[in-house]
Amino acid sequence: MEVLSSLATGFAVVLTPTHLFLIFLGCLLGTLFGALPGLGPINGVAILLPICYTLGLPVESSLIMLAGIYYGAEFGGRISSILLNVPGDAGAVFTCLDGYPMAQKGLAGPALALSGVASFIGGTIAIVGLTFFAPLLASVAIYFGPAEYFVLMVFAFATIGALMGSNPVKSLIGVTIGLIIGVVGVDSTTGVLRFTLGEAELYDGFEFLIVIVGFFAVSEIMLMLEHHSSEDFEMPKITRVYVTMKELLYCKWTMVRSSIIGFIVGVLPGTGASIASAVSYTIAQKISDKEGTFGKGDMRGLAAPESANNACAGGALVPMLTLGVPGSGTTAVLLGALMLYNINPGPMLFVEQPTLVWGLIASMYIGNVMLLIINFPMVRVFTKILQVPYWLLVPSVIVLAFVGVYSVNMSTFALLLSLILGVLGYFLRKLHYPMAPVILGFVLGKIMEDNLRRAFAMSGGEIGIFFQGTINYILWGLTLFILFVPMISKMIAKRYALAKK
Amino acid sequence: MRKSLRFVTSVAAIVTLSSALNAFEVSKPVCLAPAKPGGGFDLTCRLVSNSLSASKVIDKPMIVNFMPGGVGAVAYNHVIGQRSNDPEMIVAASTGSALNIAQGKFGAKYTIDSVKWLAALGADYGAVIVRADAKWNTLAEMVADLKANPKGFALGSGGSIGSQDWFKAAIIAKLAGINPKDMKYVAFEGGGEALTALLGNHIQIYPGDIAEFSGQLSSGKYKVLAILSEERLPGVMANIPTAKEQGFDAVWTIWRGFYLGPNVTEEQYNYWVDKIQTLVKTPEFAKERELRGLYSFTKIGKEYQTFMQEEEKKFKELTKEAGLIK
Numbered sequence: 140m141e142v143l144s145s146l147a148t149g150f151a152v153v154l155t156p157t158h159l160f161l162i163f164l165g166c167l168l169g170t171l172f173g174a175l176p177g178l179g180p181i182n183g184v185a186i187l188l189p190i191c192y193t194l195g196l197p198v199e200s201s202l203i204m205l206a207g208i209y210y211g212a213e214f215g216g217r218i219s220s221i222l223l224n225v226p227g228d229a230g231a232v233f234t235c236l237d238g239y240p241m242a243q244k245g246l247a248g249p250a251l252a253l254s255g256v257a258s259f260i261g262g263t264i265a266i267v268g269l270t271f272f273a274p275l276l277a278s279v280a281i282y283f284g285p286a287e288y289f290v291l292m293v294f295a296f297a298t299i300g301a302l303m304g305s306n307p308v309k310s311l312i313g314v315t316i317g318l319i320i321g322v323v324g325v326d327s328t329t330g331v332l333r334f335t336l337g338e339a340e341l342y343d344g345f346e347f348l349i350v351i352v353g354f355f356a357v358s359e360i361m362l363m364l365e366h367h368s369s370e371d372f373e374m375p376k377i378t379r380v381y382v383t384m385k386e387l388l389y390c391k392w393t394m395v396r397s398s399i400i401g402f403i404v405g406v407l408p409g410t411g412a413s414i415a416s417a418v419s420y421t422i423a424q425k426i427s428d429k430e431g432t433f434g435k436g437d438m439r440g441l442a443a444p445e446s447a448n449n450a451c452a453g454g455a456l457v458p459m460l461t462l463g464v465p466g467s468g469t470t471a472v473l474l475g476a477l478m479l480y481n482i483n484p485g486p487m488l489f490v491e492q493p494t495l496v497w498g499l500i501a502s503m504y505i506g507n508v509m510l511l512i513i514n515f516p517m518v519r520v521f522t523k524i525l526q527v528p529y530w531l532l533v534p535s536v537i538v539l540a541f542v543g544v545y546s547v548n549m550s551t552f553a554l555l556l557s558l559i560l561g562v563l564g565y566f567l568r569k570l571h572y573p574m575a576p577v578i579l580g581f582v583l584g585k586i587m588e589d590n591l592r593r594a595f596a597m598s599g600g601e602i603g604i605f606f607q608g609t610i611n612y613i614l615w616g617l618t619l620f621i622l623f624v625p626m627i628s629k630m631i632a633k634r635y636a637l638a639k640k
Numbered sequence: 641m642r643k644s645l646r647f648v649t650s651v652a653a654i655v656t657l658s659s660a661l662n663a664f665e666v667s668k669p670v671c672l673a674p675a676k677p678g679g680g681f682d683l684t685c686r687l688v689s690n691s692l693s694a695s696k697v698i699d700k701p702m703i704v705n706f707m708p709g710g711v712g713a714v715a716y717n718h719v720i721g722q723r724s725n726d727p728e729m730i731v732a733a734s735t736g737s738a739l740n741i742a743q744g745k746f747g748a749k750y751t752i753d754s755v756k757w758l759a760a761l762g763a764d765y766g767a768v769i770v771r772a773d774a775k776w777n778t779l780a781e782m783v784a785d786l787k788a789n790p791k792g793f794a795l796g797s798g799g800s801i802g803s804q805d806w807f808k809a810a811i812i813a814k815l816a817g818i819n820p821k822d823m824k825y826v827a828f829e830g831g832g833e834a835l836t837a838l839l840g841n842h843i844q845i846y847p848g849d850i851a852e853f854s855g856q857l858s859s860g861k862y863k864v865l866a867i868l869s870e871e872r873l874p875g876v877m878a879n880i881p882t883a884k885e886q887g888f889d890a891v892w893t894i895w896r897g898f899y900l901g902p903n904v905t906e907e908q909y910n911y912w913v914d915k916i917q918t919l920v921k922t923p924e925f926a927k928e929r930e931l932r933g934l935y936s937f938t939k940i941g942k943e944y945q946t947f948m949q950e951e952e953k954k955f956k957e958l959t960k961e962a963g964l965i966k
Contacts, residue, residue: 282840283840285826285837285842325710327800327827328800328801328827329800329801330745330799330800330801330802330803332745339710339714339716339746340714342709342710342714343708343709481678481679483829483830483836485832485833485836486840487832487835487836487839547676548708549706549707549708550707550709592827593826593827596824596827597794597824597842599791
């Protein structure tokens, strides 16, 4: 088994005191970022990426820690959802539905414990999937030429349009804003300057870090300043922090099913934890909710989204590592991390950077176990952290973010830009525009345009190049499928309802 | 006779003494890399700063600073606009910078003469790279095929149209009698992406840089048909023929050099010229240059300034010829 020997090399990379410490730190910080309402995995990675880079950490160490923040945040997001009915991050919205009622029933402790185990199972299933699926995809990825990448991006935008959240129109507007920001700078095909206003600092376009710090740190902080302080929350009492075997077995199929759903949703480019947990919750409800207990503190309703959002994090790494295409908003930031280190993400990553890729995968096995361990005895500590006063939290976050941006760009112009984007992001959020589509539009739009033009350069302007080869056929098929899924499922639901009558 | 001799010596003594008192000496030398850490400009700066301190030619440590933006445009504007008389700072540059300046991309009002060119200290050369299982074994075979079927093969490299990567492709196209405007050119982001595309047969010819490629030489996946240097390169590259010896007039040098602000004094400029001249003779410098995969390419002071004016002229002509400016 080649995969297993590669994985062994990965463990050899990870099993050093430094890396074990970095995994621990990443998981801890991740849980923290996840637990604090408002801050989520994207914010965590966005704020710490420039710092890792400035500290001179080698790329695999940085990535191991940042990935720890990513899946750690999916773990931590459940805490405030259960205790306060305030989702810690976007992926934990559905955790509130049954988690908070459980807490109200005096079952806060078991809810935290069960969701911890569910997160662990989701995470682990996803990493196993990643371990075996990613090399498989990587070996095919070499056949992805510009035309295939373009069609893949069409598919990605279709998934965003079809699946994104409660307000598809706002999601699409968000994507468009991302596309507009991504257009600024030197056109990579002809070298023509676009929308740079004669400002040399804009020749390279909006630096990725500036955009994410603007949208995910600055705007977030403005919202935090405006909102009430966390001190007004009333914490429910936490009793026993463990689950019984009976409770676990009760949820086992829900957890396995939701993990697989979460992984698959994660692999699809352009989706994310919020979609994964929404889909898995809905399916769990359809299958299991015979007595109508979902939404009133059903354990399966808690386990489903938690397994799914953790599995999604693992799944989202698959397209990122194999194709250089982000599976979610946070992986878009991790992709930026690779590029910051001058590493070309793409199909050759598995061949050229085996220690990086397998080290990362191995670190996730360890990280998941660590998270499970951290989360049981320390859950009380995290609930205390939820009460950290904002006057302490807000300035620390903003200082970290700005120090990071400055140290990478060495320019005050960069700080100004991220402030401007932060203000823009603030207003967008006030108007309830989701931010993930903006960042995906920004990243995917560039990949899409570049590959469209490369494909045309190769074919001499013939459009037929997009309809050749098996990969393209499959991708077009998937695109049509994803576009029509909502319609078809609505039709079926209608028929079903009619038949029932 | 003796009197006049004494007079001459004392005058000479006074002159040397006074000039020694006034002589410029750097206190905090800086090399500005106009990019993010880790790229080619970083490497260029490290070459000088490491070899200067290893050979003790300048005993103060040289710091490397970074100013990313527009492949050097931000730094060029910054140096001319705000630090034009800073004698402590040298700035890294390359063939790409000269090309951008010639094309007016660093600002329409700036030319090559807007700064003082100090020295070029090393070079990489263009190379024609194809897949290992490609049917061609010589440049002539490839050019003949390209001539017979200009639309049949795609060239791809790591830069946009008009960039130095594109010019390497344009030169190859011209060998086959193809107008560069009509060639199938695919612009990738960096050489790595182009190599991957070559492997996937999405492009058939990759005009790359030989030192940058050298890590892949032993992988057995690729074949180098020709190196675009004047003469054969030393070391592992000695077995690869140049385009010239295969009968094609195609040379592309990617030199790496430095410039100073336009308003540094003649004395300060000469100070740097002296130091660099001493530096290039040291074994430490040769070692550092080799370590960075660069080939010998040395032009210092006035020689470099003249070279740069020729480069500007050459690039302007090439750009016009390729139909990129009217």
